[in-house]
Amino acid sequence: MAIKVHGSLLSTATMRVLACLEEKELDYEFIPVNLRAGEPKKEPFLSLNPFGQVPVLEDGDLKLFESRAITTYIAYTYAKNGTPLISQDPKKMAMVFVWMEVEAQRYENAAAKLTWELCIKPITGRATDDAVVEEYEAKLATVLDVYEDRLANSKYLGGDCFTLADFHHLPTLNYLMGTKIKALFDSRIHVNTWCADILARPAWKKAFAMKDNK
């Protein structure tokens, strides 16, 4: 198979790529990587991603790391398949890129920290650091205030259509909805509507269900 994904179903970054492939209705092979055994930090994985992190995409001869670079590549290369996750209009796509950066630079920082403290650490038997949770909850609230204003004027973050700018939030968003952080999303009307919309997408649900089927 031409498209292969090396990753772990525990990794939000891996889920980001798998769900993207589902949105694009593409065939792919999923190759599990054992995070607990430290597989990403050793060869042969390091030759795929020198940062020793999942996921990695192989498409023919091309090998890519960084989940958002991977989803961008998939969205452009397979633009005609499945859901269009980008815009062909350069001005509209410029706005999509702005909000993709907002997710990557502002939302991700807080969401990933909170996901780690409230979801991943407990699974792996470690104690949550309440001070960190408090700090990052406040940071996330500030970001969500901006989202609330934006989504009052625009159906999706990048514009009228669902794009990578919304899509990239799904893996951490899904985790956080199972924690007390859900209140931050629920208490903002437009953010709440947007969350319900994107979490209900069949492609996301299908990718997420892989965790139960393994």
Place this chain on the structure above:
Amino acid sequence: MATAVKLYGPPLSAAVSRVLACLLEKDVQFQLIPINLARGEQKKPDYLKLQPFGQVPVFQDESITLFESRAISRYICDKYANQGNKGLFGTNPSEKASIDQWLDAEGQNFNPPTSVLLFQLTLALRMKIKQDENLIKQNEEKLEKVLDVYENRLGESRYLAGDEFTLADLSHLPMTQYLVNACDRGELFTSRKNVGRWWDEISSRETWKKVVEMQNSRPRRSA
């Protein structure tokens, strides 16, 4: 000469200087519009309409207003694909994907520890906040791990995404400039042979030298 392209923000801001370098590489004429951060101009209602997070830079041309320096840089490279440094963001989809990968690596792996170090080693002092020694040590270690990856990579290729200078290398210029020249952390880079060679090359580019000149020619504080 009037031009539709405007960039708002002081050249000393890392994110502003990232876009300045990109505009210069692509030979794009622009107007730089000062924003006085010390006076909080970026938090005023008119500016917040342009950039809802109240930060610099903001980019405007005849048809669009954008924020986030890496998104602005991507837009500039696409819009002005046929002028200036034509390979800055690749000339085919595979090249673009590889550059994107290293640009994201900069944003996700390099930028976070360097931002903390810049704050702790310079701004904290200026703002009279006590330095956090643990945080400095932790982030130096994180940065060292990233630079170890770069050291290997730059032993295999001249620049991060291949043999040509691209947006991925450019994106590292602002924070590295600070760490080397204002935070006394040059050794992190120069002690690694390939990283040191790479830093010398990218910081010697005429376009980057022009940006540094712009940074040094502005008064640090308003009169």
